[in-house]
Amino acid sequence: MTDDSATSDLLSPDPLAVARALDGVDQLATYRPRFVGVPDGTGVTAYFDGNSLGRPTLASIERVQRFLVEGWGGRLIRGWDEEWMELPFVIGDALGAAALGAAAGQTFVGDSTTVVLYKLARAAVDARPGRTQIVLDTDNFPTDRYLLDGIARERGLDLVWIEADTEAGVTPEQVAAAVGPQTALVVLSHVAYRSGFLADVPSITRIAHAAGALVLWDLCHSAGSVPVELDAWGVDLAAGCTYKYLNGGPGSPAFGYVAAGLQDDLTQPIQGWMGTEDVFAMGPEYRPARGIRRFISGTPPVVGMLAMQDTIAMIDEVGIGAVRTKSVALTEFAVALADEWLLPLGATLASPRDPDRRGGHITLSHPAMRQVTAALWERDVIPDYRDPGGLRIGLSPLSTSFEETFHGMAAVRDALGELTHD
Template sequence: MTDLDARAKELDAADPLAHHRDAFVRTEGVTAYLDGNSLGRPLHATGAALADFVGTTWGDRLIRAWDEEWMDAPTVLGDRIGRVLLGAAAGQTIVGDSTTVMLYKLAHAALTAQPDRDEVVACADDFPTDRFILEGLAAERGLTMRWLSVDPRTGVTLEQVEGVLSERTALVLLSHVSYRSAWIADMAGITAAAHRVGALVLWDLCHAVGVLDLALDALGVDLAVGCTYKYLNGGPGAPAFGYVATGLHERLRQPIQGWMGAADPFAMGERYEPASGIRRFISGTPPIVGMLPMRGMLDLLEAAGIASVRAKSVALTELAIEVHDELLAPLGVELASPRDPALRGGHVTLDHPRFRELTVGLWERGVIPDFRPPHGLRIGLSPLSTSFTEVVIGLTEGAALLER
């Protein structure tokens, strides 16, 4: 046993959240799952919940279940996500649509509410969906994009944002945690700076929710969107959530005016009249089945407490950096994430020109990280399902392949 193996074993033995690992389905032949920030492991409880849904709620109640519970599912589940993970009071969060559609709806609504402003601020290295949506909206409306260029190993700073904000700024759209480097943007500072010039801010929380202790209400956040298949373990294609601060409900008009967002969905009226409150941001029929898997994970996250989850996340990423420094740095691997845990989210990215080819070899050996071009190996560490031992096993295998 190496010193790193012994260190991981000690950390696992002292981990107050270790028992939660038993709640997740383990995959035969996988010794280190290091991609929980792309797709979380399923819970054992998820299979039982889906089977029970077919046999009882759906099979027994049939269409009656719409009146009994399904109509309110987007807001009930949204409120729970808000309370447990977002620092958001009830009535501001909904679940439904994909992340892309939810981002489009809220960005479109924010721009429509400010027709006298013609600039949008975003990061040139942000996730493609965010950039593509803004490109399309800007082209449609004749807006000017103010792209922020960043070092892909860090991320957007408050100073950069302040440097491009003006009375012409309508919207700032940024990721709270960079999908590439895990850099944590200054949500408080950037939101306040945008508000000083009268702009709105839309935060992408996909790599933040479920791993950071968020406080949207306290920070005066306007809008936010996040997915539920990463740290919320909702499964592939699980619906996204959207947050709209209460003060914006009557000001914003969402662009995809579906029947479920109408004031009276069953009136079958001739004209669209939006529902009051957060329900106006719902469009079509809610993905009821898609909402089921994340419920069990919310139970676990609430029981563990997001502060404890964040503490373990920091410890996991600290260990990953420790292993990098000892085993991988001497082989030419570079750390592409912040060393300061206060600036680092739930994953660590490592750079080496051979990582694209080595990812295939790691998968064959039961080690599953994530590759991001041009040559980044992203080590995604979901705190409730990942052990410290997995971190050492996975990165040790990576070092062994590089040495060949």
Template structure:
């Protein structure tokens, strides 16, 4: 690959889409799109219109006209655009943590005779904390899987720990530190052969890496919408439950709320779960928080997730090439093979905490991860090659200062 950023930007078929994002044309270098994506310009108009027309104009009628079904209709659109999920299996609402609790707890309840939940020690803290809490709550055991910190969970590693006592396996599609892209299809096969369920965390892949939940035979999945899906800070997460489980009595989520009831407006004396994915809902859904996600789902449907992935691979590969040329002081702790890498690249150096703070003061925004990692998160539709080049140069200069 050429290291000429101008030439790469000129040849980029998705370059024009950068103009759709607020701030993308500013001098600021944003290398943290895998933590919080830039807002789309259309979202500002959508929010203003919502306040004046839907909220202000329709008032309570908005629930009957659109809002009541929005968690499910938006879930279907998200499933089609980026999750590889047929309609009726995805719902938007709650935070990632709450949805993880619901899904892990439901999986444990569906396997009453199995005692173990398998998760790797390098998984995102929330995933590990939720699993530990449910294990303590339900009298289960956490089976910890050790992984290479510069890699992630592998089929061989998983096969060594699953067995007849495994109830659930929890994995991240893309590791939040290293960017390792797991072979989720093979992990799902191994889990299925052991008679267990698998839950996939898609927070660091949704909107950046193609996902095929139905084809991979995934049981459960969860993901946030404020990273590559550009939903905004605190935008609601989404949950996926395979249709085969929705069609059985095996899946029962533990947070029984009125929006997940069979007849929410009957206000009856006892809870009866809704059929289908609506039973995953609990309380009133955050309609305002879904507005930015609506715009990004529209854009992903127009561009196509395969084109987004191609740009992501090009950006991260360019970053690795620049790191090799300009930053011999650092250690690359992400896979070199783009086929094994998600949408971010992590480098390590003893001064990275100090370096990150100094970069932020100068409008270069990467992400620090303990103990000495700097993540370069590249959101394909809003990041240019020139931005990557300026960011790597700033990291180099600050390390050597």
């Protein structure tokens, strides 16, 4: 879709009828009832924040309850030997296969996103001794920028900033202009948290490698929403959260990816007992395990890992390609409604119009969007807000319908109209 007139074709003759027709042919529609709160909604007219916190699955409720009674309650500490010790790698392999394009033995689950990013970034810069620069962009998520600033001060490095367009994202050309013989590490997001811009991972990774640098990709807004091919793209390192499109629950532990060829060359900076070659040797000195285990630090957060397994299984069942197809259709429909209803009220699309350059969410900008967000929450329509003036519409393909999108966008139209015409 390349112009406003084209979007109107999606709405003829009646947008609600179009939404219902799209739901009628949606191959993923049978997955929607597997989530808590749908189709009845439990008081929520439209949930537009699946890119920040996904809905829980019904299966996960049963899984957690069963674990409390049978796993924790029944097996007690025996559970560590029987299953829990390997859970970070079992789930990591499943996630890698279903959504990351990663072969087994390269993905682990554990720690927060911030901690995983820190571990991988510190390990990367230390693996490039003599190089003095980290390349990052001005519009990356705050945590990424803050922790890299801390690592730079900690290790005596310089930050090289790419000025990113907040309505688009970082391009290969910008990266090529920023990297050089002093670049140790490039850290970027696959999908920009603000605009939804979808970065060209293969091209940017090749450019960084040509300069001799390592690359760390933040996959927080892409894992489970857009296809990722870490192995095929030659990615070195990646990290991402599991509470968005993977529905792991509030604060569920993040994942990290370390390419097999790098694992034994990197020294992770948070040396804990769970990352040693013999966890129960309790030896006098730290000896890192070989392979992906060395990137674990402390005791795995077992309870926090439970819920994500059911969504990972769904993605594996349907295929990430089908998820992406539905995601594009949902965002295209939302853009069409925005063009029809919101642009006449002074809103603008602050996301790429080309779906090939857009992830699973869109951002709509207007000076009144902070107030619009507050009004919508009162009406049980739940988007989120990001400065400057951005209303984010996050559409999780497995749990969101086109009719839900229609009703939510209609509520945005009404709230913005009321605020701008009072």
